[in-house]
Amino acid sequence: MKILSMLAALVVLCAGCATVKTMPDVAQAYRERGMVKLAVDQDYEAAAMDYSRAIEFDPEAADSYAGRGLAYLQQREFEKAGKDFDKAVSLNSDMRKPLEGLIRKAKAEDWRYYGSFDGGERIYVDTNSINRSGETLSFYVRMDKLGDDCELQLVQVDCDTKKMRQSMFGERFWEWKKITDGSVADVVAKKYCPR
Numbered sequence: 413m414k415i416l417s418m419l420a421a422l423v424v425l426c427a428g429c430a431t432v433k434t435m436p437d438v439a440q441a442y443r444e445r446g447m448v449k450l451a452v453d454q455d456y457e458a459a460a461m462d463y464s465r466a467i468e469f470d471p472e473a474a475d476s477y478a479g480r481g482l483a484y485l486q487q488r489e490f491e492k493a494g495k496d497f498d499k500a501v502s503l504n505s506d507m508r509k510p511l512e513g514l515i516r517k518a519k520a521e522d523w524r525y526y527g528s529f530d531g532g533e534r535i536y537v538d539t540n541s542i543n544r545s546g547e548t549l550s551f552y553v554r555m556d557k558l559g560d561d562c563e564l565q566l567v568q569v570d571c572d573t574k575k576m577r578q579s580m581f582g583e584r585f586w587e588w589k590k591i592t593d594g595s596v597a598d599v600v601a602k603k604y605c606p607r
Contacts, residue, residue: 416502423482431558435469435470436470438469438470439465439466439467439468439469439470439473439476440462440466440470441460442463442465442466442469442476443462443463443466443475443476443479444464445462445471446459446460446462446463446466446476446479446480446483447459447479449462449483450479450482450483450486453485456483456484457483457487459479459480459483460480460483460484460487462481463476463477463479463480463483466479467480472528472595473503474499474500474501474503474504474507475500476494477496477497477499477500477503477604478497478500478507480496481493481494481495481496481500481511481518482514483513483531484496485514485517485518485519487554490517490518490519490561491518493514493517493518494515494518494519494574497511497514497515497518501515507574508601509559516538516541516552516554517536517554517562517564519538523536523537523538523554524536524537524539526596526599527596532556532557533555533556533557535553535554535555536553536555536556537552537553537554537596537600538550538551538552538553538554538605542600542604544552544571544604544605547570547571547572548568548569548570548571549568549571549600549601549604549605550566550567550568551566551567551569551600552564552565552567552571553565553566553567553578553596563580564580565578565579565580566578566579566585567596567597567600568585569600569601569605570588571598571605571606572598573588574590574591574601575588575589575590575591576588576589576591576597576601577589
């Protein structure tokens with residue numbers, strides 16, 4: 413109801429206008445509705461449309477770009493999501509850290525496909541994230557699950573012991589364990605760890 417009354421006021425204010433003026437209150441209403449569609453309804457297409465409308469009314473609000481980027485990411489529109497996350501960070505540099513994991517998920521051109529597993533997950537490695545420090549090799553892995561969200565993990569490999577550990581983004585590392593033959597960690601370790 414709040415949105416309808418705001419939209420009615422907008423029609424009256426902009427009758428005959430050639431362009432829409434910046435209207436942060438209207439943008440906030442669309443942003444809030446987009447959040448509900450994204451988080452509660454899981455209607456990602458409708459959420460993206462609401463965030464787009466919010467951007468029309470307030471193109472300088474970084475939150476709108478971040479929200480629309482998340483809606484695009486859920487629809488696996490990685491390029492659009494990446495552009496929106498970049499725009500959000502350009503408008504508000506404080507968003508860089510909170511969006512870091514989502515930006516990694518979105519940057520599809522950096523991900524190399526490594527195969528599928530029994531559960532139907534498609535596994536990708538961020539080739540730009542592969543880093544070797546001493547005997548430790550680190551890289552990001554993205555698992556796209558069929559009919560579900562994608563997961564991002566940071567994987568570390570000890571080149572000496574041939575053990576690995578992983579962490580879901582933002583969580584503590586799991587315990588070190590032996591690398592399974594043929595796993596993504598095994599393939600990457602064989603390529604980047606010295607013999």
